[in-house]
Amino acid sequence: MIDKxxxxxxxxxLEEYEKIIELIGREPNITELGIFSLMWSExxxxxxxxxxxxxxxxTGKNVIQxxxxxxxxxxxxxxxxxxxxxESHNHPSxxxxxxxxxxxxxxxLRDIFTMGARPIALLDSLRFGPLTxxxxxxxxxxVVSGIAGYGNSIGVPTVGGDIYFNNCYSLNxxxxxxxxxxxxxxxxxxxxxxxxxxxVLYVGSKTGRDGIHGAxxxxxxxxxxxxxxxxxxxxxxxxxxxxxxxxxxxxxxxxIIVGIQDMGAAGLTCSTTExxxxxxxxxxxxxxxxxxxxxxxxxxxxxxxESQERMLIVAxxxxxxxxxxxxxxxxxxxxxxxxxxxxxxxxVKFEGETVVxxxxxxxxxxxxxxxxxxxxxxxxxSETIIKPLPSPKNYNKTFLKLLxxxxxxxxxxxxxxxxxxxxxxxxxxxxxxxxxxxxKNTKKALALTLDGNSLYSYLDxxxxxxxxxxxxxxxxxxxxxxxxxVTNCLNFGNPEKPEIMWQLKEVVEGIAQACSAFNIPVxxxxxxxxNDTEGxxxxxxxxxxxxxxxxxxxxxxxxxxxxxxxSVILLGENKEELGGSEYLKCVFDMExxxxxxxxxxxxxxxxxxxxxxxxxxxxxxAHDVSEGGLSISLAECSLLSPQKIGFSLxxxxxxxxxxxxxxxxxxxIVVSSSNQKSEKLLNLAKQRKVTATILGKxxxxxxxxxxxxxxxxxxxxxxxxxxxxxxxPDIFRIK
Amino acid sequence: MAKLKFGVVIFPGSNCDYDTYxxxxxxxxxxxxxxxxxxxxxxNVDCVILPGGFSYGDxxxxxxxxxxxxxxxxxxxxxxxxxxxxxxxxxxxxLLELGLxxxxxxxxxxxxxxxxxxxxxxxxxxxxxSHRAKKGQILxxxxxxxxxxxxxxxxTIQEIKDNNQIVFRYSNAEGQINEESNVNGSAExxxxxxNKAGNVMGMMPHPERASELLLSSEEGRVIFxxxxxKLG
Numbered sequence: 001m002i003d004k005x006x007x008x009x010x011x012x013x014l015e016e017y018e019k020i021i022e023l024i025g026r027e028p029n030i031t032e033l034g035i036f037s038l039m040w041s042e043x044x045x046x047x048x049x050x051x052x053x054x055x056x057x058x059t060g061k062n063v064i065q066x067x068x069x070x071x072x073x074x075x076x077x078x079x080x081x082x083x084x085x086x087e088s089h090n091h092p093s094x095x096x097x098x099x100x101x102x103x104x105x106x107x108x109l110r111d112i113f114t115m116g117a118r119p120i121a122l123l124d125s126l127r128f129g130p131l132t133x134x135x136x137x138x139x140x141x142x143v144v145s146g147i148a149g150y151g152n153s154i155g156v157p158t159v160g161g162d163i164y165f166n167n168c169y170s171l172n173x174x175x176x177x178x179x180x181x182x183x184x185x186x187x188x189x190x191x192x193x194x195x196x197x198x199x200v201l202y203v204g205s206k207t208g209r210d211g212i213h214g215a216x217x218x219x220x221x222x223x224x225x226x227x228x229x230x231x232x233x234x235x236x237x238x239x240x241x242x243x244x245x246x247x248x249x250x251x252x253x254x255x256i257i258v259g260i261q262d263m264g265a266a267g268l269t270c271s272t273t274e275x276x277x278x279x280x281x282x283x284x285x286x287x288x289x290x291x292x293x294x295x296x297x298x299x300x301x302x303x304x305x306e307s308q309e310r311m312l313i314v315a316x317x318x319x320x321x322x323x324x325x326x327x328x329x330x331x332x333x334x335x336x337x338x339x340x341x342x343x344x345x346x347x348v349k350f351e352g353e354t355v356v357x358x359x360x361x362x363x364x365x366x367x368x369x370x371x372x373x374x375x376x377x378x379x380x381x382s383e384t385i386i387k388p389l390p391s392p393k394n395y396n397k398t399f400l401k402l403l404x405x406x407x408x409x410x411x412x413x414x415x416x417x418x419x420x421x422x423x424x425x426x427x428x429x430x431x432x433x434x435x436x437x438x439x440k441n442t443k444k445a446l447a448l449t450l451d452g453n454s455l456y457s458y459l460d461x462x463x464x465x466x467x468x469x470x471x472x473x474x475x476x477x478x479x480x481x482x483x484x485x486v487t488n489c490l491n492f493g494n495p496e497k498p499e500i501m502w503q504l505k506e507v508v509e510g511i512a513q514a515c516s517a518f519n520i521p522v523x524x525x526x527x528x529x530x531n532d533t534e535g536x537x538x539x540x541x542x543x544x545x546x547x548x549x550x551x552x553x554x555x556x557x558x559x560x561x562x563x564x565x566x567s568v569i570l571l572g573e574n575k576e577e578l579g580g581s582e583y584l585k586c587v588f589d590m591e592x593x594x595x596x597x598x599x600x601x602x603x604x605x606x607x608x609x610x611x612x613x614x615x616x617x618x619x620x621x622a623h624d625v626s627e628g629g630l631s632i633s634l635a636e637c638s639l640l641s642p643q644k645i646g647f648s649l650x651x652x653x654x655x656x657x658x659x660x661x662x663x664x665x666x667x668x669i670v671v672s673s674s675n676q677k678s679e680k681l682l683n684l685a686k687q688r689k690v691t692a693t694i695l696g697k698x699x700x701x702x703x704x705x706x707x708x709x710x711x712x713x714x715x716x717x718x719x720x721x722x723x724x725x726x727x728x729p730d731i732f733r734i735k
Numbered sequence: 736m737a738k739l740k741f742g743v744v745i746f747p748g749s750n751c752d753y754d755t756y757x758x759x760x761x762x763x764x765x766x767x768x769x770x771x772x773x774x775x776x777x778x779n780v781d782c783v784i785l786p787g788g789f790s791y792g793d794x795x796x797x798x799x800x801x802x803x804x805x806x807x808x809x810x811x812x813x814x815x816x817x818x819x820x821x822x823x824x825x826x827x828x829x830l831l832e833l834g835l836x837x838x839x840x841x842x843x844x845x846x847x848x849x850x851x852x853x854x855x856x857x858x859x860x861x862x863x864x865s866h867r868a869k870k871g872q873i874l875x876x877x878x879x880x881x882x883x884x885x886x887x888x889x890x891t892i893q894e895i896k897d898n899n900q901i902v903f904r905y906s907n908a909e910g911q912i913n914e915e916s917n918v919n920g921s922a923e924x925x926x927x928x929x930n931k932a933g934n935v936m937g938m939m940p941h942p943e944r945a946s947e948l949l950l951s952s953e954e955g956r957v958i959f960x961x962x963x964x965k966l967g
Binding site for chain 1: 748751753754761787789793847852941943949950
């Protein structure tokens with residue numbers, strides 16, 4: 001008997017339960033209820049975000065696959081397609097950092113190779129609480145080694161990403177993982193169950209009791225008992241997945257497969273119902289045939305298990321032997337557990353009885369959709385106002401303090417643990433504005449970046465959404481790549497709170513406006529709600545993954561200064577904007593003010609100019625101005641140059657000096673240009689109506705900044721380098 | 736020049752197999768073929784390469800299960816007859832497990848996976864794998880491993896040194912060898928080691944990842960070029 005308590009335990013409302021009865025014409029049994037609870041969970045159904053996500057532009061001439069499939073696909077020319085997606089694994093990573101992060105990598109990689117693409121890159125966007133707390137340190141250590149443990153073993157390079165630290169992530173870290181693969185354009189596979197009578201193959205690891213209710217767990221707030229949910233976290237086996245990658249790609253190279261879907265969140269339930277629903281067919285499986293790791297599993301447990309490294313394949317009837325031979329070559333189980341049927345129903349048999357008989361359409365497509373109440377958060381009234389602040393007495397000190405703040409400091413401690421050179425495509429080592437990967441046998445390269453400053457989104461979600469897109473595209477422009485596609489991961493608190501819903505609406509609106517302005521389609525993504533623990537919500541945290549193309553990899557530009565005597569030029573204008581800056585957070589412990597504003601038209605102009613100048617060969621180095629402002633961005637150009645070339649510059653703008661040095665005004669790029677070319681660069685800027693100002697020259701081994709000819713900052717590059725490089729290792733050093 | 740053929744072994748979990756194939760076939764323009772671990776056929780290759788990766792997930796111990804693959808019997812015989820065998824990273828670990836090279840690998844001294852460019856100094860330029868380089872030459876090549884901390888008992892180390900079996904040592908960019916340059920903590924800073932007979936070499940750094948300028952270094956190619964000119 002299903003009672004109120006059971007319904008609640010499955011995270012369904014009574015209204016939702018009524019709707020299930022209406023749709024199936026009777027009361028569900030417990031297995032059926034479990035199936036609905038998974039597929040109607042926020043995680044699988046997007047029931048609170050769906051109506052807002054419709055605002056995002058999803059079409060474009062290069063889009064092969066938009067949202068709704070395992071991953072988005074963009075045509076990149078030469079008969080090739082880029083298959084990519086970002087996903088969150090926040091909740092499991094808090095409960096069990098190593099396995100939570102590791103299985104996040106496993107899951108996102110399956111989304112990519114399921115579509116016929118060989119994964120070639122991983123990036124991660126990580127958000128942790130401040131490293132002054134031991135718990136946050138251990139979560140970060142666990143997450144980083146989980147990503148390394150899985151990604152390194154499977155042989156997909158982790159080439160980039162970003163990390164921010166903020167109090168709001170102390171009880172709720174974010175682990176967003178992005179993967180990209182390359183497929184032949186005419187050999188893409190979809191999650192569909194076509195051809196009545198075709199066999200359904202179960203491939204990969206055996207099913208155990210792990211991960212039951214994982215998707216449901218990710219759809220509720222955490223409380224003090226969260227630790228008890230550890231058994232809900234799955235355990236990853238990268239070796240098994242490596243075998244799956246190779247075997248699946250080998251099978252896909254032959255004319256064997258009709259449709260394929262990985263068993264990720266909601267395992268057998270999700271893969272069977274989605275494949276059937278996508279092609280209007282039905283599916284029948286026999287659970288007695290499912291390879292099992294444990295004894296005495298019930299149908300409920302098998303249907304809800306989230307054991308990792310499993311795939312469901314619909315094969316052509318006469319080719320199934322051939323498929324099984326290839327899987328057996330790779331020592332993998334490949335068992336026929338059922339077949340495609342007529343009539344659009346999911347039928348599950350167990351010990352001779354039918355234990356599930358449901359219409360797939362109801363499960364997959366008829367989940368209620370909510371237009372939840374939204375309301376402007378009250379905190380915005382107080383948080384956007386800053387009282388007059390004192391200026392720093394010693395700018396050298398403030399500058400070094402910012403360089404060594406965890407958000408700005410060098411992340412080598414992290415990326416050194418990731419294999420970032422396997423697959424021999426990595427043209428830029430980590431640290432550049434975007435990762436650059438050559439495409440073998442062409443002149444082209446892909447540029448990849450993840451971005452999202454949640455402090456801006458907290459103080460002004462609309463602007464935060466716009467900036468997340470704009471900054472990611474600016475990162476690409478700095479290496480010389482034009483953006484072609486976007487995937488996003490939207491991390492928010494509990495959507496049942498009207499203030500959270502308002503944040504989501506505003507952020508999505510901002511992202512939509514910016515994507516339209518840059519004319520780039522969103523090809524998919526992920527929404528992660530309920531990032532609240534003990535009633536505290538995270539800042540609204542959109543993470544944008546943008547993919548760009550360089551037509552000629554030999555023209556790619558990185559941020560490090562190249563030689564002494566080059567002109568240092570600022571593209572864009574300085575404004576007095578200190579709100580939401582790393583400077584306020586780091587020096588005044590203040591997360592306040594109005595964040596920098598952005599004019600998308602102006603932003604696009606600057607980016608297009610940067611791209612043109614790079615393709616004309618006028619630029620030696622380019623770096624965007626972001627956290628820490630102009631002085632930090634300039635310093636990074638020195639710190640990232642192999643010879644650690646310093647500079648001497650003079651700023652003239654009439655404004656608060658700290659705002660000029662550390663403010664985070666948008667639409668700015670710092671470039672260097674050799675003497676023969678800087679004149680040409682300035683002329684081109686004039687023609688394109690872009691503000692370009694010569695600040696000074698690269699020179700010597702000191703970082704020197706004057707303001708109206710008065711020396712403000714003067715620090716040896718070595719000292720700055722030490723502050724920047726040692727900050728994070730220092731925190732983790734065993735003392 | 737005689738026609739040369741390289742064989743790159745694929746174990747389940749190998750992940751530098753394609754990279755090594757690419758470096759040999761596309762960059763160095765050599766005939767190259769894959770060898771499947773379950774078979775007993777070396778396909779008449781002139782040089783066998785055991786590539787990097789996580790064979791069998793590195794479960795139990797790095798390289799230990801791969802050493803029992805069917806093909807390894809042939810590789811062992813091939814090596815004992817003087818055939819050239821190069822083990823890179825996980826391949827080096829397999830060679831140690833096979834007993835074709837002395838010693839063992841421990842976890843890196845900082846107990847973390849390390850992926851970075853390092854410098855290695857050529858200690859012995861009289862081997863088939865290094866004769867195109869000069870003794871004392873510094874090569875910039877990346878490493879990517881968890882278990883690269885070479886270990887052997889003192890008497891073995893003495894023997895290795897007496898026989899001039901150390902081919903590469905970790906150094907800094909200037910060629911100095913010290914604790915800092917020895918990133919993973921290896922005994923004698925050993926980065927590359929050859930057997931007494933001089934036909935089987937293992938190295939932790941990845942020459943295939945440093946064979947093109949686009950990849951930030953092409954200084955690893957000299958190792959492949961040494962083999963090619965030796966055999967050619």
